Amino acid sequence: MMSRLSLLALAALALSACSPTETAAPAASATASAPPATAPASAPLASAPADGASAPAANCEVVVESNDQMKFNTDHIAISRQCAEFTVVLKHVGSMPKAAMGHNLVISKTADLPGVVADGIQAGADADFVKAGDERIVAHTKLIGGGEEARVSFAPSKLSGSDEYSFFCSFPGHESLMKGKVTLTD
Ligand code: ZN
Secondary structure, three states, X not given: OHHHHHHHHHHHHHHHHHHHHHHHHHHHHHHOOOOOOOHHHHHHHHHOOXXXXXXXOOOOEEEEEEOOOOXXXXXXXXXXXXXXXXXXXXXXXXXXXXXXXXXXXXXXXXXXXXXXXXXXXXXXXXXXXXXXXXXOEEEXXXXXXXXXXXEEEEOHHHOOOOOOEEEEOOOOOOOOOOEEEEEEEO
């Protein structure tokens, strides 16, 4: 009994150990229709980070959803330094109106978040809860209601590598639940 069980366990281990090569093999042979000397096929991938010109485009856009439960669907936005311009698309997948459950997405240094929110509240709904000309703000979308969508684009170079950044909704009372980290990646 015991030995049979452990045999089964071993078999399972062997199967799972094998699976990476099994799944990798078809992919490799699919691209390598020519003789074994297919170095060029994998070369672009390997050199992608160093070679900006011929590298496949980094993912320079992110879609963030917000809802009637006062939540974003992520707590992290990763921005590649390779992007000349990065775009954040904010979707409100709920149905409540802007006045009751409006959302925007603001990016600033984490240390500046409280001040940006306080000044945004003072600026009011007509200003999308964003103080006009606030230089602490890296980027922000307009305020949207259920079913709406907004986007904002900016240069990742506006973020310094040595500071911590956050994204948040500046609608009064929302930033406690609606915030996350913004990080730079290579
Ligand atoms: Zn909000």
